[in-house]
Amino acid sequence: EAGVAQSPRYKIIEKRQSVAFWCNPISGHATLYWYQQILGQGPKLLIQFQNNGVVDDSQLPKDRFSAERLKGVDSTLKIQPAKLEDSAVYLCASRFTGGSGGELFFGEGSRLTVL
Amino acid sequence: SQQGEEDPQALSIQEGENATMNCSYKTSINNLQWYRQNSGRGLVHLILIRSNEREKHSGRLRVTLDTSKKSSSLLITASRAADTASYFCAWTGIQGAQKLVFGQGTRLTINP
Incomplete structure (x- = not known):
């Protein structure tokens, strides 16, 4: 079974530039998550989708971050314009069921460095 | 902090x-x-314990949960060099039940 795919693995940009990350979840997984992990910290949820609808985006900085999940499969997370504090690893995860419980399957992450 | x-x-x-x-x-x-x-x-799932469970085992892993103290522990027995990693707990609340919130993590180093 193929895992969660993310790209790019690494990205270096200057502040005020834009960047986009792509995620393809495990086939059949209805729930998709984007987490931000700053070095030395635990992952922080940015947005959660159930199929192509947003379940929770309370911690997404909406003035600069946006995410979509067209057709309820793969997803894109965009940052525009980027700030220095956006330097982090952006993790995508998926889960088969939208109900409580159940393990998350994570991708390898996209490491963003903002200069 | 949440x-x-x-x-x-x-x-x-x-x-x-x-x-x-x-x-x-x-x-x-x-x-x-x-x-x-x-x-x-990326993160790899190890074990899940439900709120009505107090202890769970999986291989060399033992997890306990004390809901009265709002705490959990992870025990790794007979550690190996390959266990060197960061370990995170994460929980699903009763309200907004689908949201998984992570702790800050413990960085474990196993010295040979």
């Missing part, structure tokens, strides 16, 4: 010893999970 705490932040032990990591959270939960993260990699 995130709980993990203790210790870093732990270094000799191969073959047992490693214990603790997690505290702030809300009523449906379940609590533990994940491992090797350096530069």
Whole structure:
């Protein structure tokens, strides 16, 4: 079974530039998550989708971050314009069921460095 | 902070010893999970314990849950060099039940 795919693995940009990350979840997984992990910290949820609808985006900085999940499969997370504090690893995860419980399957992450 | 705490932040032990990591959270939960993260990699699920369970085992892993104290512990017995990683607890609250919130993690180093 193929895992969660993310790209790019690494990205270096200057502040005020834009960047986009792509995620393809495990086939059949209805729930998709984007987490931000700053070095030395635990992952922080940015947005959660159930199929192509947003379940929770309370911690997404909406003035600069946006995410979509067209057709309820793969997803894109965009940052525009980027700030220095956006330097982090952006993790995508998926889960088969939208109900409580159940393990998350994570991708390898996209490491963003903002200069 | 919505995130709980993990203790210790870093732990270094000799191969073959047992490693214990603790997690505290702030809300009523449906379940609590533990994940491992090797350096530069994504997180891998280890074990899930439900709110009505007190202890669970999986191979060399033993997890306990005390909902009255809002705390959990992960014990790794007979540690190996390959266990070197960061370990995170994560919980699903009763309200907004689908949201998985992570702790800050414990960085475990196993010395050969």
